[in-house]
Amino acid sequence: MKVTDLVNDLGFAPICMPDPEREIHGCYIGDLLSWVMGRAQADNLWITIMSNVNTVAVASLADVSAVLLAENVTLEESIVQTAELKGVNILSTSLSAYEAAVKLSGAL
Amino acid sequence: MSDHLNFHFTVDGDNFVSAGQASVQVKKNLRELGLSPDVIRKVSIAMYEGEINMVIHAHGGTADVNVYEDRIEIILDDEGPGIKDVELALQEGYSTASDSVRSLGFGAGMGLPNMKRYSDDMRIDTTVGVGTKITMTIRL
Numbered sequence: 001m002k003v004t005d006l007v008n009d010l011g012f013a014p015i016c017m018p019d020p021e022r023e024i025h026g027c028y029i030g031d032l033l034s035w036v037m038g039r040a041q042a043d044n045l046w047i048t049i050m051s052n053v054n055t056v057a058v059a060s061l062a063d064v065s066a067v068l069l070a071e072n073v074t075l076e077e078s079i080v081q082t083a084e085l086k087g088v089n090i091l092s093t094s095l096s097a098y099e100a101a102v103k104l105s106g107a108l
Numbered sequence: 109m110s111d112h113l114n115f116h117f118t119v120d121g122d123n124f125v126s127a128g129q130a131s132v133q134v135k136k137n138l139r140e141l142g143l144s145p146d147v148i149r150k151v152s153i154a155m156y157e158g159e160i161n162m163v164i165h166a167h168g169g170t171a172d173v174n175v176y177e178d179r180i181e182i183i184l185d186d187e188g189p190g191i192k193d194v195e196l197a198l199q200e201g202y203s204t205a206s207d208s209v210r211s212l213g214f215g216a217g218m219g220l221p222n223m224k225r226y227s228d229d230m231r232i233d234t235t236v237g238v239g240t241k242i243t244m245t246i247r248l
Contacts (some may be wrong), residue, residue: 035218037222053125053169060135
């Protein structure tokens, strides 16, 4: 599935989507950044509640398809701009990481 | 083969906002060179972990990325406190980072293990009280 399908089919809210056509393969959940870099695979959807500027760097370097911020976690506007510049897709949801993953699992 | 490309960076200490800038720039440069996504990912992550380590532990330092025909070499050099027990530092989960660093999502004790994981060869030269030099090689 594509990043844009997360919005259209699953109802996740887009925060910024500079690369909406990117394909998603698999999912990784985690908030410890090094853990994510060690374990997440390229093209995963990364679900997290960690929302600082380093989240964007990690998403870019680990080459995940998109970041999904769970539990209504928000992102500062300046960080949204950084993500836009770096081509990092970010979405949000009111669901918990578990609930979001279950929803995604049915669609992947 | 002495002919190679060099990217040199100064890593600003104690600044978590700019941390990662060198890695992101390297990622961009390697993309422009047309290297495979897998190699770019390995180099970017290994370098980012090193960069973060220098910010957390060593008040910054320098980073050099050398691109050869058959390999990429990342050299991280700092004048920080040095690593007391390298074997322990290489264990997943071992960390001496502060709580404030942990609240940013770092300090999981995965930095050096990830650097080892994503490089084909890693050499650590460290002296307590003098500094640390880490050389990572990723084969192309």
